[in-house]
Amino acid sequence: MNRMIILGAPGAGKGTQATILTESLGIPAISTGAIFRTNISEGTELGTIAKGYMDRGEFVPDDITDALVKNRLNEPDTDNGFLLDGYPRTLQQVGALDEILLEQGREVDLVVELVTEPEVLVERLLKRAEIEGRADDTEDIIRRRMEVYVEQTKPLSRVYEQRGILHRVDGLGSVDEVQERIQAVLKAQ
Numbered sequence: 001m002n003r004m005i006i007l008g009a010p011g012a013g014k015g016t017q018a019t020i021l022t023e024s025l026g027i028p029a030i031s032t033g034a035i036f037r038t039n040i041s042e043g044t045e046l047g048t049i050a051k052g053y054m055d056r057g058e059f060v061p062d063d064i065t066d067a068l069v070k071n072r073l074n075e076p077d078t079d080n081g082f083l084l085d086g087y088p089r090t091l092q093q094v095g096a097l098d099e100i101l102l103e104q105g106r107e108v109d110l111v112v113e114l115v116t117e118p119e120v121l122v123e124r125l126l127k128r129a130e131i132e133g134r135a136d137d138t139e140d141i142i143r144r145r146m147e148v149y150v151e152q153t154k155p156l157s158r159v160y161e162q163r164g165i166l167h168r169v170d171g172l173g174s175v176d177e178v179q180e181r182i183q184a185v186l187k188a189q
């Protein structure tokens with residue numbers, strides 16, 4: 001169970017839980033959002049392109065995101081597994097990921113979906129804005145990100161459910177409580 005995806009709405013705690021999981025499982029977390037933010041802070045061409053979309057609460061185009069993930073999944077540190085955080089986010093990205101992994105002769109074993117409530121998420125993200133000052137954490141942009149999530153990402157859980165690899169985990173409660181629930185899912189595999 002070393003090839004995992006963590007799904008959830010903006011602010012559901014994907015990045016938070018992925019960081020903890022990566023330590024306990026000894027596999028790299030691949031966060032597309034974090035990779036874009038690093039590129040933005042380093043002023044790369046990719047960062048300039050991504051910033052335009054992220055600042056509006058929109059997704060970075062699939063072809064750019066897919067190419068980034070493909071390169072990352074070809075790094076040798078993913079040989080023993082990986083945890084994808086924030087990818088895939090569209091049905092097109094699901095297909096792209098399938099292709100990338102098929103070429104490599106591997107597939108996703110497990111998908112964890114953090115189930116949350118929109119109002120709690122807006123509160124969490126506004127609090128994160130005070131701490132981290134992310135450009136996409138203003139209330140209007142958060143609401144737009146939630147809409148985009150419902151339109152484009154929510155349908156992904158059905159896809160993985162039909163494949164029999166989706167596990168829904170309650171994402172409300174403390175960070176430790178949520179982590180314990182994820183660990184319980186992993187132990188049950």
Ligand code: B4P
Nearest residue numbers: 010011012013014015016032033059060086124128174175
């Ligand atoms: P991401 O970086 O993935 O960010 P996110 O969805 O906002 O946050 P996440 O769910 O990881 O929440 P976190 O743990 O930080 O994406 C940012 C943007 O990048 C996207 O909007 C998009 O534009 C672009 N992008 C990324 N991937 C893409 C893709 N595949 N395709 C196209 N575009 C893409 O938690 C949020 C806050 O809550 C934190 O402050 C945390 O401390 C707090 N928190 C977490 N768990 C908590 C808990 N249990 N209780 C209380 N607070 C909690």
